Amino acid sequence: MELNFENITKSYKNKQVLKGISLTMGTGVYGLLGPNGAGKTTMIRIMADVLRPEKGSVTYNGNDIYAAGDEYRANIGYLPQDVSFYDDFTGRDYLEYSAALKGMEKKRAKERIGELARSVGLSDDLNKKCTAYSGGMQRRLGIAQALLDDPKILILDEPTSGLDPYERIKFRNIISAYAKDRLVLLSTHIVSDVEQIAAQIMMMEHGIIQHVKTCEEYIRMMEGRVWLVNMPAEQLVDYQNRAVISNVRAKDGCMVVRVIEDAKPDGGAVQAVPTLEDAYLYLFNYLPEKNGR
Amino acid sequence: MSLFRFELRKLLLNKKTLFLLICLLILYSVVGLTSTMFLIGGNDSYRAYEEAATDWEGTFDSEKAAEAEKIYKEVSARYGTDARMIARSVKDQPEIILAVNYHAYAERVDEYWIGTPPESTDEPYGIALLQDKIAELERRGQRNSLEYREFSASLQRLEELGEPQFANTLLWENLFNNWGEHMMQFLLFVPLTFVIAPVFAMERSCGMDNLILSSRNGRRKIVTAKLLSVLVASTVVVMLYLTATFIFGFLPHGSFHGWDAAIQSIPTYAQSMFQFKVWQLAAIGAAWLIFTGAVYSLIICFISSRMKSRIGTAGVSLAVLFVNVALAAMGDTVTQRLGALVDFGLANVTMIKEVFGGYKAFNVFGMSVGYPVMAIFILGIFAILAVWGIYRGQKNRTV
Numbered sequence: 001m002e003l004n005f006e007n008i009t010k011s012y013k014n015k016q017v018l019k020g021i022s023l024t025m026g027t028g029v030y031g032l033l034g035p036n037g038a039g040k041t042t043m044i045r046i047m048a049d050v051l052r053p054e055k056g057s058v059t060y061n062g063n064d065i066y067a068a069g070d071e072y073r074a075n076i077g078y079l080p081q082d083v084s085f086y087d088d089f090t091g092r093d094y095l096e097y098s099a100a101l102k103g104m105e106k107k108r109a110k111e112r113i114g115e116l117a118r119s120v121g122l123s124d125d126l127n128k129k130c131t132a133y134s135g136g137m138q139r140r141l142g143i144a145q146a147l148l149d150d151p152k153i154l155i156l157d158e159p160t161s162g163l164d165p166y167e168r169i170k171f172r173n174i175i176s177a178y179a180k181d182r183l184v185l186l187s188t189h190i191v192s193d194v195e196q197i198a199a200q201i202m203m204m205e206h207g208i209i210q211h212v213k214t215c216e217e218y219i220r221m222m223e224g225r226v227w228l229v230n231m232p233a234e235q236l237v238d239y240q241n242r243a244v245i246s247n248v249r250a251k252d253g254c255m256v257v258r259v260i261e262d263a264k265p266d267g268g269a270v271q272a273v274p275t276l277e278d279a280y281l282y283l284f285n286y287l288p289e290k291n292g293r
Numbered sequence: 294m295s296l297f298r299f300e301l302r303k304l305l306l307n308k309k310t311l312f313l314l315i316c317l318l319i320l321y322s323v324v325g326l327t328s329t330m331f332l333i334g335g336n337d338s339y340r341a342y343e344e345a346a347t348d349w350e351g352t353f354d355s356e357k358a359a360e361a362e363k364i365y366k367e368v369s370a371r372y373g374t375d376a377r378m379i380a381r382s383v384k385d386q387p388e389i390i391l392a393v394n395y396h397a398y399a400e401r402v403d404e405y406w407i408g409t410p411p412e413s414t415d416e417p418y419g420i421a422l423l424q425d426k427i428a429e430l431e432r433r434g435q436r437n438s439l440e441y442r443e444f445s446a447s448l449q450r451l452e453e454l455g456e457p458q459f460a461n462t463l464l465w466e467n468l469f470n471n472w473g474e475h476m477m478q479f480l481l482f483v484p485l486t487f488v489i490a491p492v493f494a495m496e497r498s499c500g501m502d503n504l505i506l507s508s509r510n511g512r513r514k515i516v517t518a519k520l521l522s523v524l525v526a527s528t529v530v531v532m533l534y535l536t537a538t539f540i541f542g543f544l545p546h547g548s549f550h551g552w553d554a555a556i557q558s559i560p561t562y563a564q565s566m567f568q569f570k571v572w573q574l575a576a577i578g579a580a581w582l583i584f585t586g587a588v589y590s591l592i593i594c595f596i597s598s599r600m601k602s603r604i605g606t607a608g609v610s611l612a613v614l615f616v617n618v619a620l621a622a623m624g625d626t627v628t629q630r631l632g633a634l635v636d637f638g639l640a641n642v643t644m645i646k647e648v649f650g651g652y653k654a655f656n657v658f659g660m661s662v663g664y665p666v667m668a669i670f671i672l673g674i675f676a677i678l679a680v681w682g683i684y685r686g687q688k689n690r691t692v
Binding site: 045048049053069074076078080082084085086087088093096098099100101102103145157170183189243 | 303307308495503504506507513514619
């Protein structure tokens, strides 16, 4: 399986949101990280065929996805950023309607709805109105909808927003088990979601995919760039205006500050074990500030 | 469940729309009931009218016409010549109503033989008038002209139809008024607009577009399902109107008298060239309203597919409807200048009295084509264009 983006460009009014994205994805989980306005949702919408690029082409196994039309969309499971519902639909109605949209057979749809409701913990709530669901329940219903037809390409835009920690872990497990032989694109702000399960992580900013690496590669890249610095609380306000801080923790009356910095900071700093979140801050906060300084 | 059943549920079988339909049913029933009750006094008055009218029904009788003329003169001296004013003033006097109606019938008989006045802008009607016009064209050597063929056909048809006969069609007249006046366009087409408007716009306003457009059936099959649900919804609303006004129009007096009379017995259809019985016109009128309602609904559907909100869709659709009504309500000079725009505008084409009440014909490449056939053709084109636009729009639609 191969999904290929070739020089994809998209603008809204005069602002270019995607600037010639070229990228090839195979099976496995792909994480898409980037700050707000990076173009993640636009890229995802193009991939889900709900938005068309101005230039460039997207091909699936060599075929243009827009020419393939229904045939391509039959392979997609898509969870949009904002899951919406009809006022008078229950959870079951919503999933049955989604199954009808996906052209699933009635019997299979019924079976899958039962399976997925159990997986996402909504078995007892399927007959309640969607609008009565909590934010987390709506999100889980949206995930069940995306997985309904066992899609070959699963596109998830901010899938874990609104989920509690246990639900997020459950979600990660579902996706990990699911990703075998399939392509999963997971766009999120929550770095730990992709850290755990993504085989490849794409860092996107200003409409360009800046980096595509494995989690380990990002962490290796950060070795010698993450520091722990002890300082009194009074100094912290001034210090955080000058440095990119990934965490602050109070210990023994003083602050232990986790700092992203190419060179060792002053004041008895010690090296810390880097994480993907450090890499994110380094790429999207530290480097731009440093280059601007 | 199939997509169609879901779409039907979203459009029609949901609490809000069902509540609206119940309200409409009540409104239409009240319209049917009140229109009949104001037609003539109580049930006794109607019975008396029906009994008296039995003696007057049939071919033209000059003695009865003279008697009716005498009564009419007295009544008009007291209440004026406005037919509605007279009707309101004498609704408890069945004998006078009968005389006034017979007097109007006598005038229609005159018109059948003599013809419409020369200054009339309507299609030429009447034996003598048509004969004159045909003779004039013959004098000018225009026997092969389209006009000549039309007048000859009209004359032949008029002779076949014969002189109008008098019949008691009081309740049917009321039914055809309810089905064929501008009031119907407000009572029926305005609510229909609000029922159909959300069909596509709701997906945008509630954000379901993402899910629909990314799915296998979200660009073609869903359109088919939506169009079918629109046709069903439109038929249900129109049927509600037709059934309620029919039942409550006849119920108070419990009589279908006049059902098998020729439609020329009904004043509004006196000049009709169609050889229909009253019950046949009712059936054709019902089918016509269902058809035109469906075409209007497809136009709303097209507008909905291009709009982001149901209120916007309803606004634009109502603007289209009201512009048509306004154009049709303009004076003769304006409507004649606008020609086909008025003839095939929603206001005229949805009214059965406009389509079946006369004998309007159109010159299509030298052929004379009747109004109903042309209307079906033009509305068919509107419907096809709307459906094509909807499919094409959904194929290229993005969020």
